[in-house]
Amino acid sequence: MEWITLSNGVKMPVLGFGVYQIPADICTEVVCQALSAGYRLIDTAQIYRNEEAVGQALQKSSVPREELFLTGKIWIANASYEKAKASIDGTLRKLGTDYLDLMLIHQPFGDYYGSYRAMEEAYRAGKLRAIGVSNFYPDRLIDLWHFVEVKPMVNQAESHILYQQQKAHEIMEQYGVHHQAWAPFAHGRMNFFSIGALREIAHNHGKTAAQVAERFLLEAGRSVVAKTTHRERMAENLDVFDFSLTAQEKESLRSLDGTTSAFFSHTDPETVESLCKRGAEVWQN
Numbered sequence: 075m076e077w078i079t080l081s082n083g084v085k086m087p088v089l090g091f092g093v094y095q096i097p098a099d100i101c102t103e104v105v106c107q108a109l110s111a112g113y114r115l116i117d118t119a120q121i122y123r124n125e126e127a128v129g130q131a132l133q134k135s136s137v138p139r140e141e142l143f144l145t146g147k148i149w150i151a152n153a154s155y156e157k158a159k160a161s162i163d164g165t166l167r168k169l170g171t172d173y174l175d176l177m178l179i180h181q182p183f184g185d186y187y188g189s190y191r192a193m194e195e196a197y198r199a200g201k202l203r204a205i206g207v208s209n210f211y212p213d214r215l216i217d218l219w220h221f222v223e224v225k226p227m228v229n230q231a232e233s234h235i236l237y238q239q240q241k242a243h244e245i246m247e248q249y250g251v252h253h254q255a256w257a258p259f260a261h262g263r264m265n266f267f268s269i270g271a272l273r274e275i276a277h278n279h280g281k282t283a284a285q286v287a288e289r290f291l292l293e294a295g296r297s298v299v300a301k302t303t304h305r306e307r308m309a310e311n312l313d314v315f316d317f318s319l320t321a322q323e324k325e326s327l328r329s330l331d332g333t334t335s336a337f338f339s340h341t342d343p344e345t346v347e348s349l350c351k352r353g354a355e356v357w358q359n
């Protein structure tokens with residue numbers, strides 16, 4: 075595993091294992107397998123509703139806590155100083171740990187300045203080793219960056235060969251905020267694993283489409299959080315450090331970039347409305 079150094083000096087693995095949509099009843103086993111495969115970064119979120127299951131995997135695993143990198147995310151319904159503060163303690167309790175390596179604000183909605191202040195406080199108290207945001211497009215990121223004391227260290231954003239977010243990436247670099255790519259395989263949508271150029275390049279290197287997709291992101295200065303529930307794919311997705319893409323291959327993959335997210339735009343009014351409503355409703359369940 076390779077590691078990068080965040081702006082505050084904290085080291086983070088460049089490949090992480092995400093548990094989005096992994097149901098709680100299988101999540102413990104899947105995370106145990108991911109740790110056995112060699113993953114050290116586990117990416118969860120309050121809204122994934124599997125924090126306890128991840129915590130159980132950590133208890134079962136023989137990997138020492140200091141070798142792990144745990145990422146959590148504060149959901150919209152926990153936005154505001156008081157709610158976020160309580161939710162940080164809730165996440166720590168569910169994960170069975172007294173600190174997180176990285177906490178992110180999941181979406182730029184609600185009183186996320188209040189949430190950010192709660193994260194800054196927890197950071198100073200040693201409960202969070204690093205703090206950051208997720209899904210903050212350049213306008214929200216620049217705004218937040220200018221009005222907080224502890225600058226965000228990470229912005230986790232959708233990023234894959236079909237939606238490369240190059241402009242956003244350049245702005246993150248300009249502000250010293252590390253770009254962590256979520257959904258490196260576009261969630262398997264858009265016939266991702268059948269893309270001709272990806273398969274051809276993979277064939278050239280004796281690698282798979284998934285490995286080339288990750289390698290492209292790593293060589294473009296991002297780290298990656300990927301998900302699979304298959305043990306053999308966990309090993310496959312970690313095996314990306316023994317080859318490099320040629321300039322021509324990278325150019326060919328860069329040309330696949332589009333403007334359409336495999337999910338949705340966080341600036342689309344209908345999406346914003348739906349997320350804000352859903353954020354409030356989900357937490358009342």
Ligand SMILES: NC(=O)c1ccc[n+]([C@@H]2O[C@H](COP(=O)([O-])OP(=O)(O)OC[C@H]3O[C@@H](n4cnc5c(N)ncnc54)[C@H](OP(=O)(O)O)[C@@H]3O)[C@@H](O)[C@H]2O)c1
Pocket residue numbers: 091092093094095117118180208209230231255256257258259260261262267282284285299300301302303304307310311
């Ligand atoms: N911050 C945010 O708002 C946000 C949003 C979405 C995701 N994320 C994070 O990013 C992580 C990854 O994103 P994601 O889960 O949406 O999608 P993803 O990692 O891009 O793709 C996952 C899909 O690809 C398949 N897959 C994985 N490895 C494969 C391989 N080697 N060959 C063929 N198929 C493969 C998986 O199937 P199988 O499981 O069946 O193998 C699954 O269907 C999440 O788990 C989460 O931690 C964050």
